[in-house]
Amino acid sequence: MTEPAYEASSKRTIVVYSVAALVSLIGLADAIYLTVQHVTGQSVRCTITSGCEEVLSSPYATVGNIPLAFIGAIAYFTAFALATLAAFQYKLVGRLLTLQVLLMFLTTLWLLYLQAFVIHHFCQFCLLSALVTVTLTVLVSLANFNKKPA
Amino acid sequence: MKRLLPFAIILVVLGSALGAAAWYMKRGSNAPGAAGAASGTDSAAARATVVNAGPGAQPPHFRGSADAAVVLEEFGDFECPPCGQLYPILKQIESEFGPRIKVIFREYPLTPNHAHALAAAKAAEAAGMQGKFFEMHDLIYENQAKWKTMFDVRPEYEGYAKKIGLDIERWKKDQTSDAVDQRIFLDGTRAHGLGVQGTPTVYLNGADVEFEKLMKIESLRDLINQALSKAGK
Numbered sequence: 001m002t003e004p005a006y007e008a009s010s011k012r013t014i015v016v017y018s019v020a021a022l023v024s025l026i027g028l029a030d031a032i033y034l035t036v037q038h039v040t041g042q043s044v045r046c047t048i049t050s051g052c053e054e055v056l057s058s059p060y061a062t063v064g065n066i067p068l069a070f071i072g073a074i075a076y077f078t079a080f081a082l083a084t085l086a087a088f089q090y091k092l093v094g095r096l097l098t099l100q101v102l103l104m105f106l107t108t109l110w111l112l113y114l115q116a117f118v119i120h121h122f123c124q125f126c127l128l129s130a131l132v133t134v135t136l137t138v139l140v141s142l143a144n145f146n147k148k149p150a
Numbered sequence: 151m152k153r154l155l156p157f158a159i160i161l162v163v164l165g166s167a168l169g170a171a172a173w174y175m176k177r178g179s180n181a182p183g184a185a186g187a188a189s190g191t192d193s194a195a196a197r198a199t200v201v202n203a204g205p206g207a208q209p210p211h212f213r214g215s216a217d218a219a220v221v222l223e224e225f226g227d228f229e230c231p232p233c234g235q236l237y238p239i240l241k242q243i244e245s246e247f248g249p250r251i252k253v254i255f256r257e258y259p260l261t262p263n264h265a266h267a268l269a270a271a272k273a274a275e276a277a278g279m280q281g282k283f284f285e286m287h288d289l290i291y292e293n294q295a296k297w298k299t300m301f302d303v304r305p306e307y308e309g310y311a312k313k314i315g316l317d318i319e320r321w322k323k324d325q326t327s328d329a330v331d332q333r334i335f336l337d338g339t340r341a342h343g344l345g346v347q348g349t350p351t352v353y354l355n356g357a358d359v360e361f362e363k364l365m366k367i368e369s370l371r372d373l374i375n376q377a378l379s380k381a382g383k
Contacts, residue, residue: 025163028163028167029170032167032170032171032174033174035171036171036174036175039175040175040361045230045232045347045348045349045350045351045361046227046229046230046231046232046233046260046263046264046348046349046350047260047263047347047348047349053230053231053232054231057231057232057235073167077163077164077167080160080163081160084156084159084160085156085160087156088152088153088155088156090156
C-alpha cells in the first residue's frame with residue numbers, strides 16, 4: 001500500500017469538503033425517506049398532512065420502474081463518499097465530486113421546472129433535496145475557488 | 151491508519167443508511183392501515199382495529215351483491231388523484247365479478263388539503279338521498295381533472311345533478327342537511343377506527359390491500375379470485 005497522494009489545498013478546503021459531506025447526509029436521509037415512502041406506496045396515497053401526492057404520484061417520480069428518490073439516494077451517498085475522501089485530501093476526488101454535483105444541480109433545475117410548470121405542485125421533500133443540492137453546488141464551487149493550483 | 155479512516159466512515163454511513171431504510175420500511179409496513187400492510191394476511195393487529203372501528207354510515211353505498219362472500223370496502227376522496235386512478239380499475243373489477251363481490255364506498259374527504267373534497271362528498275351523498283349516489287360518484291370521478299382546478303365547483307356539480315335527473319332543489323337542500331353530514335362523519339369515524347392513513351385505502355374482507363396491488367387490475371383481480379376460492383365460491 002502506498003500513501004495517498006495529497007493535493008496542495010488549504011485547511012479551509014478541508015472544512016468545506018467536510019461540510020459538504022455532512023450536507024450530503026441530509027440529502028441522503030431525505031432521499032431514503034422518499035424511497036421507502038414510494039416503495040410502500042405511502043407517498044402515492046393522499047393524506048391530510050402531505051402536499052406531495054401530485055408530485056410523487058406523477059410519471060416523473062420514476063425512471064422506468066426505479067423511483068427517482070432511489071437514484072437520489074445513490075447520488076447523495078456518492079456525493080458523501082467523494083466529499084469525505086476529498087476532505088482527506090485524496091487526489092482527483094474533488095474533480096469527480098465537482099462533476100457529480102454539477103450533474104445533480106442540472107437535474108435539480110429540471111425537477112424544479114417540472115414541479116413549477118408541468119405538475120404545478122411543489123413537494124416539500126423535493127424542495128429540501130433541491131436546497132441540499134444547491135448548497136452542495138455552492139460548497140463545491142467554494143472548494144474549487146480555494147484550491148491552490150496543483 | 152489515516153488513509154483507512156475515510157473508508158471506515160463511508161462504510162459506517164452506508165451500513166447506517168441501509169439499516170435506517172430497512173427499519174423504516176418495516177415500520178411503515180407494520181403500521182395499522184399503512185399502505186404497505188400485508189394484504190390477505192389477517193394479522194391479529196389488523197383484526198383488532200377492525201373490531202374497534204365503528205360501522206360507518208348505514209346503509210353503506212355499495213355495488214354488487216349485498217350478501218357477497220367477498221367485500222371490498224373503499225375509503226375514498228373525490229379530489230385525490232390516485233382515487234381517480236383507482237376508479238376505472240374498480241369499475242372494471244365490478245363489471246367482471248358482478249354479483250360475486252360487494253364494493254362499498256366510504257367517504258374520507260381529506261380537507262383542508264383538498265379544497266373541494268368535502269363539497270364533492272356532500273354532492274354525492276345528497277344524490278344518494280335520491281338513490282343516485284353512484285351515478286353522481288361516477289360523474290365526479292370521471293371529471294376530476296376538470297373540476298379540481300375550479301374556484302367554485304357547485305355549478306359544475308349541479309350540471310351533473312341535472313344530467314342524472316335529480317330533483318335539484320331537494321339535492322341542494324340535502325347537501326346542507328344533518329343526515330349528509332352524519333354519513334360523512336360516521337364514515338370518517340370508521341376510517342379513524344381502522345387506522346386509515348390515506349386515500350385510496352381498500353379493505354378486502356377486512357384486510358388492507360397493499361397499494362401497489364390495489365392500483366394494478368391484474369393483482370387486484372388475483373386477490374379477489376383467491377378470496378373467492380377461499381370462500382368456496
